[in-house]
Every structure is written in C-alpha cells, then in structure tokens.
Amino acid sequence: MIKFGTGGWRAIIGDEFVKTNIQLLTQALANKMIKEETKSFVIGYDRRFLSDRSAQWMSEVLAGNGIQVYFINRIAPTPMVMYSVKALNLQYGAAVTASHNPADYNGIKIFTEGGRDAGKDVTDDIEHYMEDVKDIQLIPFDKALEKGTVMIYNPFNDYIDTIINLVDLEAIKKKQLKILLDPMYGVSKTSLQTILMTARCEVDLIHDRHDTLFGGRLPSPSAKTLGRLKNEVVEKGYDLGIGTDGDADRLGIIDEKGNFIHPNAIMALLYYYLLKYKNWRGPVVRNLATTHLLDKIAEGFGESCYEVPVGFKHISSKMEETDALIGGESSGGLTIRGHIKGKDGVFAASLLVEMISVTNKHLSKLLDDIHEQFGKFDMVEDSFDFKVEDKERLLNLLYTHKKIPEFSYEVDRVSYMDGVKVFFKNGGWIIARFSGTEPLLRVFAEMDSMDKAKQVSEEMKAFLDI
Template identity: 60%
Template sequence: MARIKFGTGGWRAIIGDEFTRANVRLLSAALAQRIIDEGVADRGVVIGHDRRFLSDIAAEWAAEVFAGYGVRTAVIKVAQAPTPLIMWTVKDQDRPYGMAITASHNPALYNGIKVFTHGGRDADETVTDDLERRMEPLEGAGEAGIASMPYPKAVASGAVEEIDTFNGYIDSIIAQVDMDAIREAKLKIALDPMFGVSRTSLQTILLTARVEVDVINDRHDTLFGGRLPSPTSHTLQALSRYVVDHRCDLGIATDGDADRIGIIDDRGHFLHPNQLLVILYYYLLRYKGWRGPVVRNVATTSLLDDVAERFGERCYEVPVGFKWVSGKMAETGAVIGGESSGGLTVRGHIAGKDGIYAAALLVEMMAVVGKPMSEIYDDITSQFAPRYMAEEDFAFDPDRKPEILATLLEEHRIPTFSEPVTGTSYLDGCKVLFEEGWIIARFSGTEPLLRIFCELPDRARAERACEEFRAFLGL
C-alpha cells in the first residue's frame, strides 16, 4: 500500500519522514497517469508552491515527472504565490488539474501537496481515492518505474513552461471589490503574513486603493518565527498590539499559504472566523443586495442559520473539508461558504478558500458601512441570540483511535451532558444537538488530533460541555 493518504486538505506529512522526493514523484506520477487516461495531457497541469522548506524544490520534482510523462506543465514562478492564486490560474487557463506544494497552516516540520481539478476546485474523494489506488503499483515498481525529465532540460525543451499569473489574479480581485469606496475611507491597516506568501498580493491591492499599509512578520522564515502559521487569537498577539499601538483601523493576517484569514479589530480584539463569516454574509445580503443561501461545515457557527432565516434564505451543513463547501455552493448557488478554521469563498470568485479576496472584501465592508469593525460586528450580532464557541484540540495515543471511533461512530455512545440533548448527527464525526446549541467531536484530517467544538449561549456552559466530552473519552 502507498503511504500517501489524503486528508481534508490534501496530503501533508513530516519532511524527511513521508514528505520525500520519492513520495512527491510517486503522487505526481499517479496524477500524470490519470491525466493521460482522461486524454487531457495537452492541457495539463499547473504547479505552484509556498515558502516552506523544500517547497520550491518539490515543485521542480513534480514538474520533472509530468514532463517525463509528456503532460503539458506550467510552473508558477512568483516570489510569493498564495494557494488561491494557483487555484485561480487553474481556472483562468482552463487547466484540468493543478497542484500546490504546501502544508498550509501545519507546523514548520510539515510539507504537503494540494491537488485541484478543473475550475480550480479542491480534488474530491473520487479523485484522491483514484490517485491512492494508482500509487500502489507505482510504489512497488520503485523510482525506476517513474518517468522523468531533468528540470533544466524540461524548461529548455518547452515541456515545462514557467509562468507569472500574479497580475491577472490581483486584477480579478480588484474588479470585484469597490475600490472607490475604500479610497474614500482613508484607512490604515496592519498586515501579518505570518512569514507566508500573502504580503505582495494584499499590499498591492490595498495600496492601489490608497490604504496606508504597515507590514510585520514578512521575511522569509521557514520556521515561521517559531510559531504555528495559523491565524488564531494566540498567534496574532503581536498583530493585536501593533493595531492598538499604531492606531490602525484593522489588522489582517493569513496562514502559511494565504487561503485562511485572521482579523484583529480596531480595539485589538481577535475576530473568530465564525464571526467573519456571519458579518460578510450579512453584508452581502443587506448592503450589496445579493440573494442566496450560505454553506458551512458541521463545526461552524449556527448563527449563519439565523442570518439566512432573517433574509428568507437557507443554510446548508456539510462535512469538514472545503471540497464539500465548494461542491454544495456550486449545487445551490450559495452566496458564501466557509469553515470555522478561517477559510471562506464568495460566489463569483474561485471555488476554494481565498484569504486575499476575503481580506479585500472585509476592507470594502468597513468602507461602505462607514464604521469600525468592532461596531459592525456588535451591530449585526445584537440582532440575534448570543452564541459562544469553545474549541479544544487533544493529542492522543494513536493506538486509541479505533477505540474512540468505535465508541462514537459504531456504538453511538455519548456522555451524560449537563445540557438537554435533542438529537445526534454523524455526518462528520459525532455531533450532539442541544436545545440551545451543539457539540461535536471529530478527528482532524490534517493533524494527529481529536477536536471538540461546542456552541452555546455563554462561555461557561460551552466549556463545561467540552470538558464533559473530554472526560468521557478519557483524553
């Protein structure tokens, strides 16, 4: 069996353990064979990469394999290439497949690969399962059984084309944002790329709109400054202080490959991705006059359901993994879709997470509404019943995973909660529905963790329910 297994956000592995040259070539060969079998080798694949250790080299390893199989290959040569830029390029150039060398928000010792399909969508399980099956015989044959062409030769012969699609991607966002409103607002914004790849893109868009921009943590550091490249209240403390100390109107952060976003408001407070989804959906309906449902995953706030109901719309729930969000958006024509982890997309843009576009849209919202971000959120949420989200991540002994899975998903046993239980759902993990909220326990698809999320009207009740679930599972 091939060791490569896709999770909710592509394949991710520890560098030097499973993320190796051999495995990058193995996955590339499987995708090359699929492309050939589908008869689309002449349209081929787009490859891009972030700033992680080995990402640039791994992109060349992959390109060498595609060139060896005769698959038309384009490698994006941009100093800072966000994953959404790669997805946009797949869509814009009408390529059947794309590939990003990134481990997104994972710790620095990880790297990985995200695979995209036609239109710039995250590969669904049909594709990833097929790639896993194709890797098995290739792994048995060894590296000698994988076709390859040295990168310099591939470029010189035209088998690999090096491209720069930065301007087209930036222009596509500028065309969808009210730049005039932003210009008139005269805003000051602090950016924190978290040592990732968003600085050039965000800075270009905001400076074009005459925004005063300060940037922190933008140097190339494959260790991400010693912190997790994921925008959370803990990792954005420096940005929070900067916003307050320098009287910024907003602080914007993105994860390592810029498909997720984190926001610090004018008071220095971290706005949870749940909150961002709510205010953006409300803004698109109330101020821009859009119409349509919203899509969220099982671990994302039900306040979106309340907003949808207020405007006569519907909220759809899907499993964790943005491929499910984008798929349901395409099916229903939803206005916006997102996850509590910070990823979202809006109708009319790419069918995947884009922290760059989301940031630009939030800045537009501030300019159009004409209020600080803190007031905008308070104004919107005051119209609905209060909700508080508690989140806990637990490392566990891998040997216990089958036991926990059996308890929750086979035996359907749950704790005796202090909250009245009204039902359960097993769409993804084990979700318990309460009279005034819900709680879910599920295994992460990108890290060896069990995650528990709970939403209730106040902090104490949500944290108590999380503790009851943790104790029940013996974590």
C-alpha cells in the same frame, strides 16, 4: 503509504515528505491524467522548506510523461494557484504547501476544474494509481524548460486584477484606512499589499521576511499567534489588523480595539454585509464545526443555510449545487460566489476592507448590530493529541457503540455525518471529530453563553477520558 486528508497530502519533511514519495504521487497523477487524456497542469509553491524544489520534482515527472506544465516561478498564495487552474481552463493543478501545519510539515494540494480542492473521488483514485506505479518517468527540469514541456507562468497581475474588479475600490479609496498586515512569514505579502495600496490604504507589515520556521510559531492566524498584531493595532492606531496563514487561504482579523475577530464572526460579518448592504441574495454553506449564527442570519433574510462535512471541497460542491452566496469554515477559510471555488484569504481580506469602507462602521459596531438582531453565540475549541491505542478506543466508543455523555442539556439529535455532532434542544451543539490534516481529536462546542459551552465541552472531554 501516501494518504490524502481533508486538505491534500501533508507529511513531516524527511519522514514521509521525501523526493521518492513526491515522485510516486506525481507519477500516479500523471497515469490518471494520461488515461483521461488530460495534457496540461499548473504548479505553484509556498515559502516552506523544499516547496520550490518539490514543485520542480513534480514538474519533471509530469513533463517526463508528456504533460504540459505551467510552472509558477515565484512564491504563490494557494488561491492564486487555484485561480490559475480556472483561468487556464485546466482539469488539474497543484500547490506545494502544508498550509497552516507546523514548520516541519510540507504537502501537496491537488485542485480540479474551476479552481477547487480535489474531491475524495479524485484523491482516492490517485491513491489507487499509486499502487500500480512501477517506473518513474521524468525529464530533468532544465531540459524540460528547454523543450518547452515546462513553461514559466506568472498569473500575479491577472489574479490581483480579478480581486480588484470584485471589490468597490472607489469606496475604499475614500476611506483612506490604515492597515497592519501580518503574513506570518507566508506568501500573502505581495498580493494583499498590492491590492490594499492600489486602494490607497496605508499598509505596514510585520513578520514578512522569508523564514521557513515561521518565527517559531504555528502559521495559523489565531488569538494566540497574532499577539504582536493585536498590540500594534492598538498602540499605533490602525483601523484593522489582517493576519493570513502560511499559504494565504485563511485569515485572522484584529479589530480597531485589538480584539481578535474569530473566523466564525468573519463569515457572519461578510454574509450579513452582502445581504444587507449589497442586496445580494443566496444561501450560505458552512461545515458542521462552524457557527450556527449563519443559520440565524440566513433565516432572517429568507435564505437557507446548508451544513456539510469538514473539507472545503464539500463547501464548494454544495455552493455550486445551491448557487450559494458564500461558503466557509470556522478555521478561517471562505469564498464568495463568482470567485474561485476554493478558499481565498486575500480576497476575503479585501472584501472586509470594502465592508468597513462602505458601511462606515468599525468591525466591532457591525458585530454589535448582528448580535442585537440575531443573538450571540459562544464557541469553545480544543484539540487533543492521542496515541494509536487511544484512537481505536475512541473510534469504538463513538462510532461503533455510538455512545455519548450524559449532558446537562437535553439532546435533540445526533449526527454522524463527520465525527459525532450532538444537537441540543436549546439550539447549542458539540462535535468531536478526528482532524483530517493532523493526528488530533478536535472538540468544538457552541452555546448561547461561554459558561454553557465550556460546561458541555468538559462533559465531552471527561467522557472521552482525554
């Protein structure tokens, strides 16, 4: 049974991610679109094994059901596909990608109007339609191209120009920054390199060849996976190191001193920059596993911070509802008002480069400014594998019986919005929740010191017996 998670459908290649399941999912999607009288769709794909072929298999089924397909016939960052949904004024689109998952995974992300991740109502609907699929209708890809039911579409220039028009290109040109880019064998190379070189940055690359095994690393930018980027930034005197995940909707940053800048800090930096230096106004939206430093910054500028469940679809919906300035998550994805309604690592990286150029301050100094004004927060993040019987036990413990540990700090309240989040009276918090993209239990804790964060995290882990 195909089940969508917080970031689309993802499965192991050759196990659940196989041609028959891809065709089944697409036929269900086509049936839904036909009922809704929606007749056009855009498809893109990343560099993973089978991504290009899977995009063709999807196109064949959609074309076989009389749906016009705009086929992006080049590797495309996921945000470029989302941009295409918005630019073409379509109701639906898709990217074949498993984002930052291990190399043996692939998947399909469904997008809806405005370039946003499909909500649970849409993905639930597709799952229900799958139950009633009896026949797969398709046209071979080459014949669909001949008929014009599948049309080759290249949004590269428009996507790049849109981002260039959203950043202060002249300020970046004057700074003449030296930047090292690590696409992590993914899809950001051409897009981000083009933008930065247009802004007269000196750009070098590592890990940019096509490697479906991602060099044996998880294609997720973190302190552990960006080791070479960190070393070369320091050794060769770069102003900034930029890492992007497999499909370029998330990023990781190395500052001029070789420090990994956590996505929480990236969100805080950009929100602070937009408020203080660009004089923009608006609230911020974060998921419940993202730093509360954003709350402090919002409060300091007379704005609000809204908390939502994990899944960028919740962030984009809340941003639209509140006219928020920025929205993001601790895993490295964010977007800004006026751009697509999904996360975009290419745009976020470009805006960070603008920030350095306009403020004439390195990231380390800007972070010092923020911490001096709003305080410092430390977070511990852990992920744990579990067996089927463990999950049942944990579900009963946390959700049915609603038990929590005897923490060393006084509890203020407990939220069950998404997982179990405990708020402490000292302003800290801890959350335990099951991942929506991988079979993992995630435990995040944030306090005003690393020792305290580690302490409550250990208390939660001991209580859960994991």
